[in-house]
Amino acid sequence: MGEELISKKELLSLTGISYGQLYRWKRQKLIPESWFIKQATTTGQETYFVKEKILKRISFILNNKEKYSLEELASILSPTFTDRRFPAEELRKIPWLDEGVIDQFQQHGPKDYFTFMEMIVLAIMSKWKQQWKLEEKEMSEWAASIKKWLPQLKNTSYRLIMCQKNREKLYLLADQNASFFLDDRTQELETADLDEWGKELHRRLSENDYAARREGSADGIVT
Known part of the structure; x- marks a missing residue:
């Protein structure tokens, strides 16, 4: 609530990643599906994200994708500690x-x-x-x-x-x-x-x- 949103088009332009990368990271569970927010527009439907949160996540992935595989990054980003x-x-x-x-x-x-x-x-x-x-x-x-x-x-x-x-x-x-x-x-x-x-x-x-x-x-x- 009250958080600034960024459209998918703006996100791809700002970060330099491709459409394919974004959805591959979604399939690999590096970006939660719940972060993809669908909103109706005058031309149909557009996908938005909470700007600060998605930019931090993409920055983390880009900074670490040479160090770890996508599977390894998914393991790092998954919630595994709360019950320990x-x-x-x-x-x-x-x-x-x-x-x-x-x-x-x-x-x-x-x-x-x-x-x-x-x-x-x-x-x-x-x-x-x-x-x-x-x-x-x-x-x-x-x-x-x-x-x-x-x-x-x-x-x-x-x-x-x-x-x-x-x-x-x-x-x-x-x-x-x-x-x-x-x-x-x-x-x-x-x-x-x-x-x-x-x-x-x-x-x-x-x-x-x-x-x-x-x-x-x-x-x-x-x-």
């Missing part, structure tokens, strides 16, 4: 996850494994900790709140919001389409779309997982 559990010790080896954030999370209840949803939150917290130089006390309070919220989340259609009032950081969790209003002394600092973070996390994990399989090494992920 991830050992805490394996997460500590991932460079873009902060070990201190994992420690804070575990202080509020020992955990040997993390869910995909928890990994999304860990990734957001890791980035914000570095970006905003968050102190240990701030991280601890944040982790405690998130631990209470997580059991109630059934999907990723939420936004995580960081605000500041005076010198104190405040954290909100809002439904994707819900409005919220802050008082004049409270400033919104950052907003993270859990759905978008989930897609990016899935892409990174897929690439790592495939690389590990090619090297014949275990990835440490428990199904």
